[in-house]
Amino acid sequence: MADFQALIYYTILSALLPVLLVLGSKLLAPKKTSRRKRLSFESGQVPFEWVESSFPVEYFPYAIVYVAYAVIALAVFLSVVAVIDNPASALNVVLLLAVLSASSVYAAFTLKDLPQRL
Amino acid sequence: MVVALPPFLVEIIKFVTSESFVKAAIFPGAAFVAVLGILSVWYERKLLARVMLRIGPFHVGKYGGWLQVIADAVKFLSKEFIIPARARKKLFVTMPLTGLFLSAMLFAFIPFSEYWVIFRSDIGVLLVFVFIAVSPIPLILAGWASGSKYSFVGMIRFAFQIFAYEIPLFIALTGVIIAARSFDIVNIVNAQTSLPFIVTQFIGFLVFFIAAVSEAERIPFDLPTAEQELVEGWIVEYGGVGFLGIQLAMYTKLDALLFLTVNLYLGGWHGPAIPGIPESILHPMWVFIKFLVLLTIVFLFRGVYTRITMRKILDLGWRFLIPLGFINLFIVSLTIYLPTLLA
Numbered sequence: 001m002a003d004f005q006a007l008i009y010y011t012i013l014s015a016l017l018p019v020l021l022v023l024g025s026k027l028l029a030p031k032k033t034s035r036r037k038r039l040s041f042e043s044g045q046v047p048f049e050w051v052e053s054s055f056p057v058e059y060f061p062y063a064i065v066y067v068a069y070a071v072i073a074l075a076v077f078l079s080v081v082a083v084i085d086n087p088a089s090a091l092n093v094v095l096l097l098a099v100l101s102a103s104s105v106y107a108a109f110t111l112k113d114l115p116q117r118l
Numbered sequence: 119m120v121v122a123l124p125p126f127l128v129e130i131i132k133f134v135t136s137e138s139f140v141k142a143a144i145f146p147g148a149a150f151v152a153v154l155g156i157l158s159v160w161y162e163r164k165l166l167a168r169v170m171l172r173i174g175p176f177h178v179g180k181y182g183g184w185l186q187v188i189a190d191a192v193k194f195l196s197k198e199f200i201i202p203a204r205a206r207k208k209l210f211v212t213m214p215l216t217g218l219f220l221s222a223m224l225f226a227f228i229p230f231s232e233y234w235v236i237f238r239s240d241i242g243v244l245l246v247f248v249f250i251a252v253s254p255i256p257l258i259l260a261g262w263a264s265g266s267k268y269s270f271v272g273m274i275r276f277a278f279q280i281f282a283y284e285i286p287l288f289i290a291l292t293g294v295i296i297a298a299r300s301f302d303i304v305n306i307v308n309a310q311t312s313l314p315f316i317v318t319q320f321i322g323f324l325v326f327f328i329a330a331v332s333e334a335e336r337i338p339f340d341l342p343t344a345e346q347e348l349v350e351g352w353i354v355e356y357g358g359v360g361f362l363g364i365q366l367a368m369y370t371k372l373d374a375l376l377f378l379t380v381n382l383y384l385g386g387w388h389g390p391a392i393p394g395i396p397e398s399i400l401h402p403m404w405v406f407i408k409f410l411v412l413l414t415i416v417f418l419f420r421g422v423y424t425r426i427t428m429r430k431i432l433d434l435g436w437r438f439l440i441p442l443g444f445i446n447l448f449i450v451s452l453t454i455y456l457p458t459l460l461a
Contacts, residue, residue, distance in 0.1 A: 003138075003235075003236070003237050003238055004237070005138035006137070006138040006139075006141040006142045006147075006236045006237060007142075007226055007236060007237035008142075009138055009139055009142030009143065009147075010141075010142035010143075010147050010148065010223075010225075010226050010236050010237075011223065011226070013142060013143060013147065013148040014148065014151075014219050014222040014223055014226075015219055017148065017152065017218065017219070017222060018215030018216075018218050018219055018363060019215075021195070021215070021218075021359050021362060021363055022215065022359060024195045024359070025195050025196075025199055025358060025359035028192070028195045028196035029195065029196055029197055029198050029199060029358055029359070030198050031198065032198070033198075033200065035203070037198075037200050038200060038201065038202055038203040039202070039203065040202050040203070040204055040264075040265065040266045040267075040355065041202075041266060041268065041349065041354050041355060043268070043349050050204075057274060058428075059278055059428065059429075059432055062278060062281065062282065062432055062436060063278070063281060065436060066281045066282075066285070069285045069440065070285065073285050073288050073289060073292075076289065076292060076444075076447065077288070077292055080292050080295060080296055083296070083451075083455070084295075084296075084299050084300075087455070087458050088458075090451070090455035090458050090459060091455075091459055093451055093455070094448070094451050094452055094455055094459065097444065097447050097448040097451055098448055100444045100448075101441065101444040101445045101447075101448045104440055104441040104444045105441045105445075107437075107440075107441075108436075108437040108438065108440070108441045111433075111436055111437050112433075112437065116429075
């Protein structure tokens with residue numbers, strides 16, 4: 001119970017910390033906004049108005065690989081939980097991990113040749 | 119003469135000195151987290167200065183310019199918080215502060231001894247992982263909400279980096295859970311009484327530590343905020359209190375990840391007994407000493423390594439750390455369950 005109380009107090013204090021920062025800023029910081037100040041940073045170039053241009057995103061295939069690996073990681077984790085409860089199923093998990101280790105090494109070699117710009 | 123205090127004052131004193139409040143507000147709670155964040159910045163500046171044969175902070179504060187960090191914090195608070203015209207205002211303002219809150223929440227589940235923990239849970243390690251997984255989201259949104267091309271490129275890099283290193287972190291964590299047969303971090307530390315897991319799972323430690331450094335976006339994995347090419351990347355539009363919130367969030371997350379590494383791999387509070395020092399002080403002291411060693415290593419990376427390219431960052435995560443994580447898991451499960459299998 002004491003632990004739970006401490007968690008509630010800590011959550012409140014952690015939420016208060018950003019609020020205190022904002023209050024401190026409200027007290028100390030000047031507020032004189034202007035159009036020029038609100039322009040986006042352009043690294044020394046003259047700011048220009050809104051334009052649209054194509055923007056190729058590289059390494060997007062890795063985002064797809066992430067979906068596959070996330071499911072595998074979850075499956076491994078659930079298997080581990082099962083083994084903690086039922087050590088008799090250890091053989092299945094060891095076999096699963098052997099297969100996953102071998103396939104992840106194979107994937108490491110083949111990922112090298114994955115085209116990264118679609 | 120004994121003066122009786124008013125009842126409400128007695129109640130307040132009881133509340134302030136209660137175990138729950140002391141843990142939440144002082145140690146290992148809010149005050150500790152805030153002071154640690156500030157001291158980490160000071161320590162990094164002094165250490166890097168020594169590496170580069172400079173003095174570092176010197177003028178403000180008698181001992182090593184330690185008040186410089188406080189002065190910097192006051193400076194950030196007293197600077198105008200400009201919201202760019204193209205930014206999504208609500209997200210731009212709230213996300214850095216949400217990031218700080220989520221990073222601070224990591225400390226709620228990290229023990230410094232069997233007693234000094236804010237909330238001990240049977241699934242503590244999972245709770246920590248949930249906050250590790252959730253904490254980059256506000257920061258990614260902060261980059262997106264800035265409405266700048268530099269922030270956008272930085273945000274995409276940050277997201278790809280987090281994707282690449284979250285899975286190795288999780289797989290390495292699973293190895294520790296198998297070895298300790300528990301999700302409770304206190305039990306995991308107690309499982310290392312005779313031998314820390316860094317010895318039995320050195321590959322797992324390497325995977326976890328590298329992934330943690332990347333999660334905290336430290337050099338050599340700081341490409342999303344690369345100063346020279348992306349002018350601070352996803353943070354570029356932030357100034358004043360917004361920038362302060364992001365910096366505090368990043369340092370707090372780094373500290374939390376290193377304390378977690380100490381507990382998961384370096385035996386936590388287990389260390390040689392020192393005569394005259396009670397365990398209630400000695401145990402947190404050992405955790406802190408081990409943390410300082412890791413912190414020094416991470417800060418030295420900044421002094422000695424160059425920033426690596428995006429291709430190398432992603433290759434390291436996807437092509438090296440994930441297979442190594444699985445191999446570590448296989449070896450750990452084999453060594454633990456081999457007697458059962460043979461029987």
